[in-house]
Amino acid sequence: MTDTSLSSTDSAADLISDNAPESHEAETDTPEAIHEDRLWRDGGWTARVIKNEDDDGWAVEMIKDGEQEPALVGPWTMGRNKKDPKPLDVSAFNTLVKTASEVLRRHEQQLRAQLHKSVRVAAATGDEDLEITLDIVPDEDEPYALLTALDAFGEQLAQVQVAANFKLSKASAASWVENEFRRPS
Known part of the structure; x- marks a missing residue:
C-alpha cells in the first residue's frame, strides 16, 4: 500500500492531479x-x-x-x-x-x-394588523433597506427604500402606516 498522506508541501489539488487518470472529457463541477x-x-x-x-x-x-x-x-x-x-x-x-x-x-x-426585522402594527383603519418588515441589502458601495407593509394575507401594500441604519420598531412602523406609507425622513 502506498502512502498518499499529505506532506506540508503537498496540496490536495497536487495529490489529485498526480493520481488522476488523464481525461479528454469536459470537466465536471x-x-x-x-x-x-x-x-x-x-x-x-x-x-x-x-x-x-x-x-x-x-x-x-x-x-x-x-x-x-x-x-x-x-x-x-x-x-x-x-x-x-x-x-x-x-x-x-x-x-x-x-x-x-x-x-x-x-x-x-x-x-x-x-438583515431581516419584522413587527406587527394595527392598520390605519384599525380592522386588521399589518406586518411591517425591514430587509437590509448589505451592498458594499451603497447599502440600503426595504421597508415593506404586508396585509393579513401576505399581500404587499407598500414598499419604500430607506437607509440601511433605519431602526424598525413598533413606533416607527406605526408612524409609517399613519403617514400613508410615505418614505420616513
Missing part, C-alpha cells in the same frame, strides 16, 4: 471522491487532517466545495501510537459533515436575523 487517511472528499465536502499549529496535536478542517474558508476546524484524535492522527473513516466523515452543515445553517440564520 463535482470533484472526484477521495477516501484517504488524512483527506476525505465526498458529497460536496472535504475533510482534511492537518497539524495543529497551537500544540503537538492534530486538527481537522471541513471545507464545503466552492468555499475558500473552512466551515469547521476542530481538534482531531491521535492514533494508537500517540504521534500520528487517527485515520478518517466514513463514520467520522459523516459526523463532521453533519456538524459543519449545522454550523453553516446557524450562521445563515444569524445573518438572516441581522
Whole structure:
C-alpha cells in the first residue's frame, strides 16, 4: 500500500492531479471522491487532517466545495501510537459533515436575523394588523433597506427604500402606516 498522506508541501489539488487518470472529457463541477487517511472528499465536502499549529496535536478542517474558508476546524484524535492522527473513516466523515452543515445553517440564520426585522402594527383603519418588515441589502458601495407593509394575507401594500441604519420598531412602523406609507425622513 502506498502512502498518499499529505506532506506540508503537498496540496490536495497536487495529490489529485498526480493520481488522476488523464481525461479528454469536459470537466465536471463535482470533484472526484477521495477516501484517504488524512483527506476525505465526498458529497460536496472535504475533510482534511492537518497539524495543529497551537500544540503537538492534530486538527481537522471541513471545507464545503466552492468555499475558500473552512466551515469547521476542530481538534482531531491521535492514533494508537500517540504521534500520528487517527485515520478518517466514513463514520467520522459523516459526523463532521453533519456538524459543519449545522454550523453553516446557524450562521445563515444569524445573518438572516441581522438583515431581516419584522413587527406587527394595527392598520390605519384599525380592522386588521399589518406586518411591517425591514430587509437590509448589505451592498458594499451603497447599502440600503426595504421597508415593506404586508396585509393579513401576505399581500404587499407598500414598499419604500430607506437607509440601511433605519431602526424598525413598533413606533416607527406605526408612524409609517399613519403617514400613508410615505418614505420616513
